Amino acid sequence: MSRFRRPDKMDSLAGFKTEKAEPAVPHGLLKAARKSGQLNLSGRGLTEVPQNVYRLNIDTPEEAQQNVCFGASDRWWEQTDLTKLLLSSNMLTQLSDDIRLLAGLTTLDLHDNQLSSLPRALGELQELQQLRLSHNQLTSLPVEVCILKNLRSLTIQQNLLESLPEELGQLQNLTELDLSNNHLKGLPSSLGHLTCLQKLNLCHNNLSCLPDSLAKLTSVKLLDCSKNQLTDIPASLSEMLALEQLYLRHNKLRIFPQLPAPALKELYVGNNQIEQLETEQLACLAAISLLELRDNKIKTLPEQITLLSTLTRLDLTNNDITTLPASLSLLPNLKVLLLEGNPLRGIRRDLLTKGTNELLKYLRGRIKEEPERADEGHTAMTLPSQAGVNAHKIKTQKSLVYSEKQAGIIPDELFDAAAGQGVTTVNFSKNQLTSIPPRLVEFHSSLSDINLGFNRLTCCSPDICKLLQLTYIDLRNNQLSDLPSEMKNLTKVRSIILSCNRFRSFPEVLYQIASLETVLLGNNQVGGVEPSRLMKLVHLSTLDLSNNDLLNIPPELGLCSNLRCLSLEGNPFRTPRAAIVAKGTDAVLEYLRSRIPT
Template sequence: MASGMKSRIPRGQQATPKGPSGRLGKLNPIFQKQTSAMEASQLSPLIVKQARKSGKLNLSGKSLTTVPERVWTLDSLDELEIKSLEMRISDSARDEEDSKWWDHEPLTNLDISNNCITSISPSIKYAAALTTLMLQHNSLCTLPNEIGQLQRLKILNLSHNKLTDLPEGVFGLKELRQLNLSFNHLEDLSESIGDLNMLEKLDLSHNRLTVLSPGIGFLTHLTHLMATHNQIADVPPDVGNLRVLRELDLSNNEIPSLPLLGELRKLEIFRAEHNNITDLPDFTGCASIHEVHLSGNCIAELSETELEALEQVRVLCLRDNKLEVIPESVTCLKNLIRLDVGNNGIKDLPACLSLLPHLSTLTLDGNPLRTIRTDVIKGGTTRVLKVLRGQLSNDLSPSMNQNSGLPGMNAQPWPNKYNMKSSRSLNLGMRQITEVPDEVFEEAVQAEVYNVDLCKNLLTQVPSGVTLVAELLTELNLSNNKLTTLPTTLTACKRLQYLEVSQNLLTDLPPNFDAFEQLREINFSFNRFEAVPACLYGLPKLEILMCRDNKIKEIDAVGLGSIPRLATLDLSNNDISSVPPQLGLIRLHCLELAGNSFKVPRQNILSKGTPSILSYLRDRLPK
C-alpha cells in the first residue's frame, strides 16, 4: 500500500481472499461436480433400510459419476451398523420388526441408470443375488470381468453407453433372459454370445456391427432379436436355427441378401427395411409369419413361389423398392389386410387384387399408374378395389364367388368343430349373416380356436358368444359390418393381440379397452372417430395403429408418445389441420399423413417417406 494512505478495512478484519478457501469458494453453485462423499451421501440410512426391506435399490438420475462402494455390499453390515448392533445386544434392547438384520431381503433389483457413471467397480461381484441390473444411459466405456459372477442375473440393460466390447464374463451369465446393448459403439460381437443359452431377448440396435455373429445361432430360446441401425452386410445361415424366434428386426443395415428362413416356424414379425436386398426372402416353412416389412430395398420382382410362402401374412410392406409389376399370384395372400407398394414403378394393377377378402388398406402413392386415375387413388382403398372389381372379366367372376366362402345353398352354413380344430380358427367371413348362435362358439371352444373372423357381414352388434372363447382368443376380425359400438365385455379377451374393426360405424372405443395389455395391432380405419381413443394410450405392446379415413381433427403427440412400442401409425385421410413437431420424437417405422388439410409438412416431404417426415418434424421443435 502506498505510504500515507490509510486502509479502509477495519482493524481485526482481513480481506476475504478470492479462492477455494475464500468468500467465493463458499458459494454453492447450481452446477458442480459431485465429490465421492457427496455421491456416497445419496445412499442414506433410510434408502439402505428401504432397499433391505424390498430387495430393490433405485439410484436412477442422481448425477452419479461412480457407484458408491456400499451398494455392492449392501447385504452385509458396515462397521457402524455392527457397533450399533453390539450396543443394542449389550443393552438387551429389542429390535424393531423392520430393523432385524437377519430378516433383510437380499438386493435383487438395482437401477443406476441415467447417471454419468464411467466405470463399474470389480466389487460388483459381491452383489451376487442380483436378478435385474439397469445401467442404461450412462457413460460406460468398459465393464469389469467380475460381472460374470452375477450368476442369478436375468435382465441386464446396458443401452445408451459407450461400450466398444464386452468382457468374457458377460457371456458366463447362464441365467440371463434379456440383454439390451443398443446405442453403444460395438464393432464386433464375440461368438461366445452363444453361451447365453437361456437368452430370450437380445437388442443390438444402433451399434457399429458389420457382421451378425454366428454364435447367435446357438441361442435356441431367443424370441426377439433386434439389430437395427448397424452396418451389417452379412447374416449367417445360423440365424435359421432360432426355432422359437418370434420377431426379427434387421432394418437400416447394408444387407444384400438373406439366408433361408424356413426353419423359423414361430416367426411372426420380420423387418429388414432400408437395406440392399434384391429378392424377397424365402419364407417357405414360416407358418406363423404375419408381418413382412421390406420397404426401402432393391426388390424388382415378386415370384409366384415367393408369394405362396406368405399365405399367412397380414401385413406386407414393399414401399420404396423397384417393383414394376404385381403378379396375379398375389391372390394367394388370402389373409392380407394391408399392402404397401408406394413409391415403386408399378404401371398397372391386376384386377384380381379385389379378390383378396380381407384387404382393407392398399397404399399406391408414388407409382406411375396408367389404369387407375389419380382421383380414384386419393379416394382410398375402398374406391380402388371397387374399380378393380369392375375390371374383372366375366370368367373371373364365378371364381370370385367360389373363393369367397359364401354359403349359398349349402345345407350346413356353420363350420363344425372338426374343421375348426384343424385350422384353430372360426371363419364366418362374407356370409351376409346378422347374428351368430352361441352354439357355434361353444363348438369353437372345444376346437380351441384362437382366431375368429366375422368380416364382411351384416352384424349390428358383436355376438355375445365371442366371450365364450375369450381365454384363447388372440385374433378378432369384425371389419366390414354395421357396428355402432363395441361391448365392454370384449375385455374378457385378455390375450387378444389383433383387433380389426375397420369399415363400421364406430365413433369411439369403450374406456376399459386399456385392459388389452397384449394388444399388438388395432385397425379402426373407415369409421367415424373424431379423435384417437385415449384408452389406447399407454398400451404396453401396441405396435400398429391404423386409423385412416375417419374424422380425426387433432394429433395428440403426447398420448401417442406414451405407447412405448408404437411402430406404425396411419392417420391419412382425416381432418387434421396441423401436425405437432413432437410427433417426430416417436420412433416410428411407418407414418402415413397424406390426405389431411394441414399445409406443413408439404407434399414433397410426405412423399419422401417416414424418416424424412420425422426428421422434418424434429427440426421444427423449439430450440
C-alpha cells in the same frame, strides 16, 4: 453507536462447526434398499458408484451401531440382499471389480452412461437375469458376460461394438438380445445356440450378410435387420419356424427374399432395390398379413398375387408400377392398399384418393364374369327383391356383399342363395341395420371376415360370438358402447375395428382375446387403458386410441414392447408432449418407459 454493525443473522458458533458433506447416496435410500432388495440411483449425476453401495450386503448398518431396536420396522439384522440395482442416466466411466460383492443381483441397469469397458468381475453375478448396457461407449463385450447362465435379457444398443465374442452362444437362456445401433460387420456362428431367443434386434449396423446359424433360432418371433448392408437373405431363414415379424428395411436387396416361414405374418422390405416379384416368392407367404414393399423399383405385380389370401395390408408406395392386375381385387382380406408415388396409368387420380375399397371395387369391375350355365335359370343371378344376388361372386370368391343399400334388414333371399357355399366374407356395411342379422350364424363354420361398418348398431348381439372362425371384424361408425363378454370365445380374431362409436372405456372383453394383432378404437370417448392387461396381448402390434378422452397416458404402456404402431393423437393429455408423439411409436414407448417409477 459503533460504525461497525454486526450482520443481523450471524451464527455465533460458526467458527466451531465443520461442514458436513452431503452423502452421494442418502442414508435413508440405503436403509430402504436393505428391506426391499432394490436400489434406484438413476439420474443422480454419479461419476462413480459409492463404496457403501457395493458393500450394502456386507457392512453392518449405521443404525446397528447407534442403538438396538426391536421394533417390527427396524430389524436391520433381517435385511435382504440387493437384487435390483438401477444406475442409468449417470456419468459413470467405469465399474469397480467390487460389483462381485452384490452376488444376488438379478437386474443391473447401466444404460445411458459413459462406460467404455466392463470389469471381469461382472461374470461372478450368476443370478443376473437382466443386463442393460445401452447408450454407452463400449467397444467390446467381455467374455465374462457370456458365462451368466441365467441371463434372460441383454440390451447393448447404441454402443461402439465392432464384433462379438464367439462365447456369446453360451447364454442359452437368453430370450431378448438387442444389438442395434452398433458397428457390427459380422455375427458369431454361435448365435445359433441361443435356442430360447424370441427377439433379436440387429438393425443399424454394418452387416453385409447373415450367418446360416440363424436358422437354428426356432423360437425367434421378431427379427429386425433393418438399416444394414444386406444384399441377400439366406434361404435357411425359412427354418425359423416361429418367425412372425421380419424387418429388412433400408438394405441393398435386389431380389425379393423367398422365405417359406410358416408363421410369418409381417414382412417389411421397404427402401431396397427390388425390381420384381415372382410367383414362387409369393407362394411361400402362406400366413402373411402385412407386406411392406415401399420405396423399391417394382414395375409389375404378378396376376398370381391372389396366392396371398391372408393379406390385409399391402404397401407399394413409391415404386415404378404403371398398371395393376385386376386379380388384386380378389384378395379376400385386403383392407389397406397404398399406391402413392407410382406412375399408374388408366386409373383416375381421384379414384386413388377415395381409398382402398373404391379402388378394389373398380378393379373387380374389370374382371369379366363367367357366363352362368343355362340350367341355373333366372333366380340364380337375380331375384325379385332388391337383393340383386351375384351368384358368381358367392361361388368363386365365397363373398356375400349387400352394401350401400340403406336397408334396415338383409333379405332372406340373399342368405338362401349363399346356403352351403362356404361363405368366408360378408359385407353388409353402409346400411341402416340396428341389429346384427341372426341368419349370419348359418355361416358359423366358414365365415372369417365380417364388415358391419356404417350402420346403426347400438349393441352387439351375442350371436356374432358363435362365428368361431372369425379373424377380422369391422364395426366402425355405429353407436356401440360395449361388446358382449362371450366374444372371448372368438380365439382366432386378429383385427377388430371399432372406430367412431360410443365406447367410454377400453372394451373389457378385448383384454381376453389373446390372438388380437390390431385394435382400432379411434374417435370414441375412451378415458383409460390398463397396460398390465394389454401386455398379456402378446400379438398386439397396432393400437389406435386417437381422438379419445385420455387425460393421462400410463408410463407402463411403454412396456408393451410388441406394439409397432401406437396412435394417441387428438387426446387431451399433456404428456408425452406433441413433439414426442409426432416422432412415432418407438419414441413414445421409450419416453413412457423412462417415466416408470421404480
